[in-house]
Amino acid sequence: MSQASADPRLIAARPAPRRRVRLSWSDPSFRALVWQVVIVGAVVAIGWYFISNTAQNLAARHIATGFGFLGRVAGIPVGEALLAYDPSVSTYGRALLIGVLNTLQVSVIGVVLATILGTVIGIGRLSRNWLLARLTAFYVETLRDIPLLLQLLFWYTLLQQLPGPKQAWHLGHLVFLSNRGIRLPELVWQPAYGWMLAAFGVGLAGTLLLLGRARRRQEVTGVRPAVWPVALALLIGLPVAVWAVLGAPFAVELPVLRGFNFQGGGTLSPEFFALLTGLVTYTASYIAEIVRSGIQAVPRGQWEAAEAVGLGSAQVLRRIVLPQALRIIIPPMTSQYLNLTKNSSLAVAIGFQDIVSIANTTLNQTGQAIEGIAIIMAVYLTISLSISLLMNWYNARIALVER
Structure with missing residues (x-):
């Protein structure tokens, strides 16, 4: 052996021999990679088949595709609109925007009212008052077991049985309740x-x-x-x-009875009021159980320690128990907010013109069924993701952080 070959510095400088990588089915990493490639390829192939098949069928039936119809005059009568709308001038795009705003209006108001009502009922189920606890339990067990669609039809039918405008129930000639809805003073x-x-x-x-x-x-x-x-x-x-x-x-505009209907003031239509009432009362029954279980998950020792220092039951609940229970309540509460928003699509059953109702009318008039369904899906997906992001942010904000 030569001196150069025996030098340890030269031996250390020699490159290490390359290790051959053998791909074998017994290797879990290799199997996982193969299955991922196969699944992604299958999904792409199925998607491509559906897209090409749909395009061929549409071309064979001479049905145009695209969203150019959004700029055409709609001609759809809209009973409730938060924006100025004229069927003879306004476009399909504006009509759909009004549908989105109507959906958001019902969802936002419904979430707030359902949270308040559900929290009150959930706390009531834990009351030491026997009658209050039984009444709230009856409310929960009854409403959450009746399909929401039936409840919406019940509320809408009930509102239709109210007297007409001339015999409307009124509160100081300021608020009127009739089968045309609720008339309220409106701020100009x-x-x-x-x-x-x-x-x-x-x-x-x-x-x-x-x-x-x-x-x-x-x-x-x-x-x-x-x-x-x-x-x-x-x-x-x-x-x-x-x-x-x-x-x-x-300046306030008051409703006034003129002829067979009221003029002026703000209006809550029977369709809107029935939809909002049904969504709030139904969702509140689930929220009540979430609140009740969250409060019961807080150790009983927290109550006893707080009462030992002289705090009342209301103070203990508000200052000690509920802040801790929120960490348990928020995640399932997010699901109920999403359910309320998606359940608002049942508005089409009682004639309230939300995004589903207006989109259905649009696709029936234009024949753009795929685009109409895509718009509905995009709207609900955007709203749902926004709710999830907001609630996840709040949940992370109140979470306990170990230091």
């Missing part, structure tokens, strides 16, 4: 109200900053400074001050 919009909303937004941002600062102060010193006086000034005082500076405009 003024430009100053837009500036008030902007001032409220500024106040809300300032309040959030103050809350963050107070929380950091509490973590350092253990004392949380009072935020509510400044928050009250920012959220209420600032908008009121802007309104006063701009002249304090205020």
